[in-house]
Amino acid sequence: MPSSVESTAAARPLAPGPVPWIAMYHSVGDRTDDPYRITVTPGRLDGQLRWLRRRGLRGVSVAELLAARARGEGRDLVGLTFDDGYADFLDNALPLLRRWECTATLFVLPGRLGGDNAWDPLGPRKPLLTADGIRRAAAAGVEIGSHGLTHVDLTRADDASLRAETAESRAVLEELTGAPVTGFCYPYGTVDRRAVEAVRSAGYHYACAIDPGELNGTHVLPRVHVGQNDTAVRLVLKRRLHRLRRRPVEGLR
Numbered sequence: 390m391p392s393s394v395e396s397t398a399a400a401r402p403l404a405p406g407p408v409p410w411i412a413m414y415h416s417v418g419d420r421t422d423d424p425y426r427i428t429v430t431p432g433r434l435d436g437q438l439r440w441l442r443r444r445g446l447r448g449v450s451v452a453e454l455l456a457a458r459a460r461g462e463g464r465d466l467v468g469l470t471f472d473d474g475y476a477d478f479l480d481n482a483l484p485l486l487r488r489w490e491c492t493a494t495l496f497v498l499p500g501r502l503g504g505d506n507a508w509d510p511l512g513p514r515k516p517l518l519t520a521d522g523i524r525r526a527a528a529a530g531v532e533i534g535s536h537g538l539t540h541v542d543l544t545r546a547d548d549a550s551l552r553a554e555t556a557e558s559r560a561v562l563e564e565l566t567g568a569p570v571t572g573f574c575y576p577y578g579t580v581d582r583r584a585v586e587a588v589r590s591a592g593y594h595y596a597c598a599i600d601p602g603e604l605n606g607t608h609v610l611p612r613v614h615v616g617q618n619d620t621a622v623r624l625v626l627k628r629r630l631h632r633l634r635r636r637p638v639e640g641l642r
Contacts, residue, residue, distance in 0.1 A: 407455055472496050595607045
């Protein structure tokens with residue numbers, strides 16, 4: 390029989406753990422016309438991954454990062470995420486991830502397979518991955534997560550749309566890849582308690598936001614935008630500020 394001290398310790402909830410560092414990317418390619426600053430060039434991404442590795446850090450998928458943290462490990466891991474599922478990921482990002490022995494999470498839009506980023510009114514139009522492209526990324530060891538069906542602001546969606554963007558998108562991706570889909574990413578980074586509950590109810594193990602405000606937990610993980618202007622000095626500052634500004638995350642060690 391366990392002692393009363395052991396029983397008390399087992400029943401005591403874990404204290405929130407240090408906030409993980411998760412980098413947010415989008416497109417990797419030509420940034421001649423880049424009004425939303427969502428693109429980094431392959432050369433810049435190469436330098437940023439080199440910066441990580443030379444500091445003893447390794448970029449991994451969010452699922453791998455959270456699994457390591459659940460074991461009380463992973464302080465040398467950085468989550469790498471790529472939103473929207475741009476087609477340039479296969480040719481421009483994936484080879485660099487392989488070169489630096491990194492992995493990543495790719496958040497895609499199964500309702501826009503082979504389409505483009507029509508939700509960005511200022512353009513330019515950027516092609517999105519096809520179903521085959523998503524399968525190729527998954528076969529290369531990239532974690533596939535959902536970004537919703539069509540890139541809708543979940544805080545403004547009605548109940549039917551909210552279910553489709555969360556539960557239906559997960560089902561479509563699991564059928565497409567033949568593998569579990571456990572991660573979600575809120576389009577535009579906007580999130581409220583209703584959206585969080587919908588994502589949790591849809592069966593996702595975690596979800597990524599940008600700045601979740603007062604919300605906390607593994608279904609509203611904060612991220613750091615990484616762009617073309619982020620050289621080594623800026624990355625050091627962003628990493629330090631992230632640690633200082635973000636609260637410990639509930640549910641993580």
